[in-house]
Amino acid sequence: MKQSYLVLSRKDNWVRPYFKKYKKLLALVLFLGFLTFFCGSALMFTSGFLISKSATQPWNVLAVYVPIVLTRAFGIGRPAFRYAERLGSHNWVLKMTSDIRLKLYQSLETRATRAKEEFQSGDILGILAEDIEHIQNLYLRTIFPTLIGLLLYVFIVVAFGAFSLPFALLILLLLGILIVFLPLASVAVNQGRSYRRKAKRHVLYNELTDSVLGVGDWQYSGRYEDFLDHYSQSLKAVRQEEASLNRSKRIQGTIVQFVFGWIVVAIYIWVGSYFYQTNQDNLNWIAAFVLATFPLMDAFGPISQGVAELPMYEDSTRRLHQLPIPSDKPEKSVSEEVLAKLTGKIDVKDLSFTYSNQTLPIFTEFDLTIHPGETVAILGKSGTGKTTLAKLLRGDLLPSKGEITLDGLSLEHLEPSMSKVIGVLNQAPHLFNTSLYNNVQLGNLNASEEEVMRAISQAGLDPVIAKLADGVQTLVEEGGKRFSGGEQQRIALARILLQDTPIVIIDEPTIGLDPITEKSLLETVFKELEGKTVIWITHHLLSIEHADRVVFLEKGQVKMDGTPEELSMRDKHYQALLALDYV
Template identity: 65%
Template sequence: MGLKTSKYLLLSRKDTWVRPYFKKYKKLLLLVLFLGMMTFFCGSALMFNSGYLISKSATHPVNILLVYVPIVLTRAFGIGRPAFRYVERLASHNWVLKMTSDIRLKLYRSLESKAMQARGTFQSGDVLGILAEDIEHIQNLYLRTIFPTLIAWLLYGIIVVIFGAFSLVFAGIMLLLIGVLVIVFPLVSVLMNQAKIYRRKEKRHELYGKLTDSILGVGDWQYSGRYEEFLDHYNQAEKEVRAQDEPLNQATRRLNTCIQFIFGGVVIALFIWAGMYYYQTGHAGLNWIAAFVLAFFPLMDAFAPIATAVTEMPMYEDSAKRLDALPKPKSTSGENERNFCLKDTTIQLENVSFQYGAQAKWLLQNFNWTIESGKTTAVLGKSGTGKTTLSQLIHGDLSPTTGRVLIGGTSVEKLDTNIHQLIGVLSQSPHLFDTTIINNVRLGNIKASDEEVYEAIVRSGLQELVERLPDGVHTMVEEGGKRFSGGEQQRIALARILLQDVPIVIIDEPTIGLDPITERKLLQTVFEVLKEKTVIWITHHLVGIEAADEVLFLENGNIEMHGAPKELKKTNKRFQQLYFLDQAE
């Protein structure tokens, strides 16, 4: 399984989160490996020169010049080691920061490109787990495993070759002993601890999900008088995670003990070999014994971490697989976006059928519908009849099970990242960020000037509110927009849509939770400022229905009622009944 893990991460062509960066930043990778090699070379050479210098000085040389070169080299290697280490850390972290930036951008595009599917597939805790843990694991894969392992293997090969020049027998002994450190121990450790690592990671992801869910609902825990139960619930989950750490910690301690014994064996073997090799050369040759033995000690820092780092490879594999399971990000060609132009915005649904799964019921069946440019269409129906699903199909968040959705004769799927230039969405609960009003509105068009943003604020009916605020448009909205009422939040979101200036706007029940007076005022503003655009209005009742050019009533995946509001009031008894009930409320 350890070999399988390594193969998946480093060789699999399916992997799009680890392997591509070797090629993209290959020059920086070579620089990191060179600097790492030079760091350990300087450390080993420093100890080698120091050992020779101590031994040679103990023989009382008649002239300082006999040890002058080792003295100079000792100074040079002493300065070189921290210098190379510092530059190597800069280069390796530069690699990781570049890679992390790419991964986070790719993750955002992956989730953004299929936002509705992501919301339905992943819990908030899952996304936080990916951001906080999986990407961190990929970072550590480079810093703690790939870079050190490659450097250790290079050193391993160089050491065997060097000793081979002196003695093939001793080179074979070094090949065996160091091979145990860099090959045997890592593989054995992975095989023994893989299941434990998977269990620990699974528990951690469960903890992310439980904690996020509990935090989002902490108010309800407190209102129900079960706050202590909430704390106990979390503490128990965290205890289960810690319980998975102890077996791994014990295995790591045992592994480190074995590694120290191997190191001791290497040092003893070096001492014996050097003593035997140089004993034959006489008194002068004995000065090299300490040099060879001491030179190996800095290399312990290269070989010791490998087994522990490789042990975590299954954790990295799981992170890579979780990232690969995300929706593939859409192509983002800036050139395509700049040149994009679609004059006709007629919306056509041709034989569209949709269901969320093979066993689920059909929300839409052989649905055909055309919305002309500049028209306002109200889509009504009971909860669960597919009103919101219909809007998601038009926006491209969902793909039809059969049939196709066209805008201006072009398939929505082909519009790809250009869809935001065509369609804006005013949803039930738009998210307002913890920044100023002007920054929240500017989200609709990040390149808009302050004057354009303010014009959108005025058109959305917020001028009076803004003028009352001490800081005006620079007033902080606070997290989730909690500083403002529901109607005011919707107007801020409407200002975003106006600033986005798209030809098609989907309004998905924006007045839920508002009082009747606020609801009517908001709808009046919405339809007044959007009167030149194509509007698809998802609603569950008939307040303000007079603003629509046509009404579409969905039931069982089909159109049960269709026509202009004025005509339906006169001729359709069911519409008359629904309208009467709404007015009575």
């Protein structure tokens, strides 16, 4: 059984804290909202009295001077307070959603690559595009209107109570239908529909992102129409739920209009009888009271529809609560002086790791030491943990047991500064749709133009740039498609060189390249990374002469470990692998 929104809100640490953080602005928004509707109702009240009083042809204009002034004052006050309330409420909401987005990014950043494994791209897109928008609307369409409506509710009942207690109780009942009964009934009726629509929208996000990421394969397989049909069916299911909710909203709106009509009739009858009994000259007040009722429709009407959307807010809040909560405590980190002295020594001790969705461990009591300035080639069959080891070294994955230290420092201390410690050249480096120069400068935004150009030159990009009309200012286009695979890797290498970290992980960067391009790229890579600790993850032994040491993984353990020369002389398994690659 699902928790109610009220129960969930007591444990909320994503939305509720901002009530306290911005409480002064919240109080101001509610006060301005109350004044907006008060001025609107008072404007109609004084206008109604002024019209009725003027129709009696008073002998002196001073008899209607006060309502004239009040009409002008309330006429100016209503849009002024409305504008100020809108500015305040949207300012409040934008501050709150900005904080939530920052908290979301920090939450995902604490898991880095782990977040990609635990959440589909569609889930993250759903949170960013829909859940945070729902939280934003929670305030603009539910909380603010409801609180302002309750303030007016109390004020109106008390005001009528000053004239007649029985009539005040009748207004208490009729307005209670709009503010309490109808919203609760709407939640009960539409809760299931709201959950179904939201669930189907999240399925749509996941299917769409998954299909778009693989749209090339849909097209190459000749099933592009199937992709469109499949997406259309999912979209149709969402629209059916939305149509059902819209019908319910129309019925709800009709009921609100009906109840409000009875309120107007009740006030008309009461005002007429009340003032007729006291003094017939006071019948001018009938138009004042009746007309003052109509602006209140704008205050009470949206409440039921806003409260009816609580199930969506509840589900959005629950999804946010499934994310890791970033710690408010300052992260442990090392000083710049310590970072500058790192030599690049890596120690892996008693390491065990198992993916959460698997039962078999990748590593069990695994040990490995990599010395400063050493180039180590990590080989092994697919699934033996080569890339997993790289992620563990980067801190993107946490070991189930054991520890990893860099120069004796734990990854926990180094994690906030990991980009200054380890650089990564992977299979598919992402190049942004900006200039080649800007893509390289991402490695170090504080680097001078001279340093950027030196890194570009070291990466062997000078012949490429010489052929470009705009040189280093040439746009690489989305995903770097302006350049070949080898050129993209060289741009990524220039970024790594500019980053200038003591440790570099090379994760099979030559996959998909022809042998000549592969050899040329690797020669450049190892030449420019000389002196750094390099972990080279590779699937074959071509160009293995660049490695100082070869480590072969099998079943979570080191099966072979030695220099290329040593292994080629004494290890039959290595000799067989070497023969396969150099046939």
